[in-house]
Structures are given as C-alpha cells and as structure tokens.
Amino acid sequence: SSSSFRLLVKNATQVVLVCRNGEKYLTRNGMQTLAVVENGSVVIGHDGLIKAVGSAEIIESQFKGATFDNVLDASGMCVLPGLVDAHTHPVWAGDRVHEFAMKLAGATYMEVHEAGGGIHFTVAHTRSATQQHLLAALQSRLERMMRAGTTLVECKSGYGLEMDTELKMLRVIHAARQSLPIEISATYCGAHAVPKGKTMEEATQDIVAVQLPKIKELMASGDLQVDNIDVFCEKGVFDLNSTRCILQAGKDMGLNINFHGDELHPMNSAHLGAELGALAISHLEEVTDDGIAAMANAKTSAVLLPTTAYILKLSPPRARDMLDAGVIVALGSDFNPNAYCCSMPMVMHLACVMMKMSMPEALAASTINAAYALNRSQTHGSLETGKQGDLVIINAPRWEHLVYQFGGHQELIRYVIIKGEIVYE
Numbered sequence: 375s376s377s378s379f380r381l382l383v384k385n386a387t388q389v390v391l392v393c394r395n396g397e398k399y400l401t402r403n404g405m406q407t408l409a410v411v412e413n414g415s416v417v418i419g420h421d422g423l424i425k426a427v428g429s430a431e432i433i434e435s436q437f438k439g440a441t442f443d444n445v446l447d448a449s450g451m452c453v454l455p456g457l458v459d460a461h462t463h464p465v466w467a468g469d470r471v472h473e474f475a476m477k478l479a480g481a482t483y484m485e486v487h488e489a490g491g492g493i494h495f496t497v498a499h500t501r502s503a504t505q506q507h508l509l510a511a512l513q514s515r516l517e518r519m520m521r522a523g524t525t526l527v528e529c530k531s532g533y534g535l536e537m538d539t540e541l542k543m544l545r546v547i548h549a550a551r552q553s554l555p556i557e558i559s560a561t562y563c564g565a566h567a568v569p570k571g572k573t574m575e576e577a578t579q580d581i582v583a584v585q586l587p588k589i590k591e592l593m594a595s596g597d598l599q600v601d602n603i604d605v606f607c608e609k610g611v612f613d614l615n616s617t618r619c620i621l622q623a624g625k626d627m628g629l630n631i632n633f634h635g636d637e638l639h640p641m642n643s644a645h646l647g648a649e650l651g652a653l654a655i656s657h658l659e660e661v662t663d664d665g666i667a668a669m670a671n672a673k674t675s676a677v678l679l680p681t682t683a684y685i686l687k688l689s690p691p692r693a694r695d696m697l698d699a700g701v702i703v704a705l706g707s708d709f710n711p712n713a714y715c716c717s718m719p720m721v722m723h724l725a726c727v728m729m730k731m732s733m734p735e736a737l738a739a740s741t742i743n744a745a746y747a748l749n750r751s752q753t754h755g756s757l758e759t760g761k762q763g764d765l766v767i768i769n770a771p772r773w774e775h776l777v778y779q780f781g782g783h784q785e786l787i788r789y790v791i792i793k794g795e796i797v798y799e
C-alpha cells in the first residue's frame with residue numbers, strides 16, 4: 375500500500391488492548407483477564423484513530439510500503455491505552471496544606487468543613503481569583519496528569535457556589551480544552567456545598583431556576599460545552615430530595631448524571647442514581663448491599679476514589695462486593711485540595727492495595743470503565759481499530775509495572791500519545 379499514516383508503534387513486548395470485541399464496559403469476569411498481544415504494533419492514521427493493532431509481524435506485512443510521519447520502536451516496552459480519570463476537581467485557587475496538618479492531628483473532613491474550612495476555604499479563594507490565574511493553575515495540573523498517562527479527564531466546577539464563579543470555572547475548563555491536547559469531560563457541580571448565607575432549599579432553587587437555565591443558554595450558543603451534572607449528596611450538604619431535583623433538571627437539559635454519593639453516610643444515593651439512570655456515582659464508601667444491587671441492575675457505574683479513603687482514613691469502598699454483584703467499577707483520582715493526587719498509576723496502586731482489586735481490574739477500571747462513566751466508551755478506553763489513538767508507552771517488559779511501581783513514574787512512562795501525537799516523552 376502507498377498510503378500514509380500518522381504513527382507506527384512497532385515491536386512492543388506487550389500491547390494491552392483491554393478488550394477486543396467492542397465492549398462498552400467490563401464487569402468482574404471480563405476485568406479479570408484483559409486482552410494482551412505479545413510482540414505487537416499499533417498504527418494510527420491522520421484522523422487520530424487506530425487503523426490497526428495486533429501482532430507486529432502481521433502489521434508489518436499489511437503495511438509494507440506505507441509511509442508514517444513518525445515511527446517509534448517500542449522494543450522492550452509495553453503499550454497501554456491512555457488512562458481515563460473519571461473524577462477530578464482541578465479548577466481552584468488557594469491550596470489546603472494547612473488543613474492536611476489539621477487532619478493529621480485528628481480533625482475529620484466534616485469538622486473542617488463545618489468550621490468554615492474545606493470546600494468553603496477553596497470557594498473564597500476561587501471567587502476572588504482571575505480567570506487567567508485559574509486557567510494557568512488548571513493547565514499545569516492537567517500537564518501533570520498527562521505526564522502520568524491520563525489522556526481523558528473529567529473536570530468539575532464547584533468552588534463558586536454562585537453563578538458568576540461557577541461560569542468562570544466552566545469557561546476556564548472550556549479554554550483548557552481548546553489549549554491542551556488532553557481531552558476533557560466537563561461537569562457542572564454547582565451543588566458541591568451549600569454556600570454560606572443560603573439554606574439548602576435556596577441553593578437548590580438558585581441552581582435549578584437560575585444557574586442551569588443560564589448554562590443551557592450558553593451551551594446552545596456554543597459558548598460552553600458541559601457534559602455532566604454533579605451534586606454532593608451528603609448529610610449536612612445536599613439531601614436526597616434536593617439532589618433528585620438538581621440531577622433531574624440537569625438530565626432534562628441533556629447532561630449525564632454523575633454525582634457524589636454515599637461517601638460519609640449511607641444516603642440512598644445509589645438507589646436514586648439507579649432510578650434516574652445515572653451513568654456514574656462516585657465515592658460509595660457507605661453504600662448498602664441493596665444500593666449495590668440497584669446500581670448493577672441499572673448499569674450505573676461506581677467511580678471509586680481510593681485517594682480520598684486513604685487521606686481521610688475512611689473504610690475503603692467495598693470494591694470486591696461491587697465487582698461480585700456485577701457493578702461496572704471505574705476509578706478516579708479525585709484530584710482536589712483535599713486529595714492532591716494527579717496520578718492514575720498511583721490510584722491504581724492504591725486500589726489494588728486498599729480495595730483488593732487485581733492489577734487487570736484496576737487497569738480496566740481506569741480505561742474502558744472510566745470511559746463508560748463519562749459516556750465515551752465508544753471512542754475511548756481500549757486499543758481497538760476505529761477508536762481514538764491514545765496510548766501510554768512504558769519502559770518495562772510487562773504492563774503491570776505501571777501499577778506495581780509507586781511514585782517516580784517519570785522514569786517509567788516513556789511516551790504519552792493522544793490522537794497519534796506524542797504529547798509527552
């Protein structure tokens with residue numbers, strides 16, 4: 375053939391496809407053994423999509439005579455799908471290093487929050503920050519995520535708690551999307567906390583009757599692209615009724631439901647999510663067995679966040695029970711001023727050690743299932759022909775090194791590729 379392509383990655387020791395039959399998600403059995411090609415190659419076209427993936431020998435003969443803009447010899451290396459981070463809060467000013475000290479000294483998350491710290495501290499700083507400052511901070515965090523192998527990331531607003539700052543955050547996410555290669559799924563999380571000076575009912579009313587209609591208008595004119603709606607459904611934050619009201623209003627304007635539930639107290643969030651057809655519920659440290667069954671039934675994925683359980687010393691989410699019940703389990707970093715972690719390899723490592731997931735399960739949860747949680751699993755999350763050419767290439771003879779090693783991933787991750795372009799080497 376005399377055709378030309380963007381990239382050939384050849385002779386990798388292992389190419390981890392994750393799945394090979396167009397699955398939109400994997401549950402326990404599918405997660406336990408992932409599709410892996412020994413000695414494989416990948417071809418990515420000028421449209422950024424995968425044209426071929428499989429045995430190096432077969433691809434070499436199929437593409438004899440073809441030209442490539444770029445050829446990477448991956449001998450001794452492993453190729454994995456770009457990682458998907460299904461839950462982050464990356465737009466904010468003012469860090470909370472002082473609160474880390476308070477928590478180490480024994481304060482709980484809710485004690486800090488109720489004393490006016492936590493989310494409220496970050497809200498005060500984010501309200502007074504300029505859009506340029508927030509954008510620069512977001513860009514540098516997204517760069518760090520990319521260097522750790524993340525190629526698609528969910529990004530929430532939620533440190534405004536009033537319209538102008540929420541819109542400022544969504545605009546910053548929109549600008550990052552246009553200036554960086556990493557792909558973003560944007561989430562409106564105006565119900566992240568009840569703002570000081572308002573009741574929960576007033577905050578709910580403001581979101582449903584004022585903020586969401588404004589966002590709808592900005593989406594229609596192309597000024598904003600928002601994908602998901604989120605609420606922090608928690609005792610002392612938004613109760614089940616307010617949560618239902620906000621999520622339903624978001625769903626009515628075409629947003630995917632993806633919210634925080636059952637983290638510190640059992641709230642029946644899982645039942646609500648299943649009933650509303652939520653794509654994902656995050657946290658779930660306190661979910662009940664019935665809630666797990668409802669999620670499995672509704673194909674509502676569970677986005678588990680081991681960094682949060684780790685830093686707040688919560689009992690970790692019951693990943694094994696969820697997997698046994700057939701729930702679609704995904705992972706996220708939950709990057710935020712409480713859990714300052716940009717690295718999905720670190721998250722996978724924690725998921726294995728703290729939540730008893732296997733390495734293949736952790737990888738499936740950070741690729742195809744995380745893509746499902748963001749409604750992108752038709753195009754992302756596995757290395758299959760026709761999907762987007764997003765790859766992580768590691769300098770190790772087995773892919774499991776990405777999970778086994780913790781910290782120092784700069785030395786391990788050799789290339790990160792998005793749509794066939796090298797974005798980090």
Ligand code: NIG
Pocket residue numbers: 463492493496606634637682708710711712
């Ligand atoms: O997912 N639980 C609510 N939201 C975040 C924390 C945000 C913050 O503390 O700033 C979470 O852990």
Ligand code: FE
Pocket residue numbers: 461462463634708710
């Ligand atoms: Fe969160």
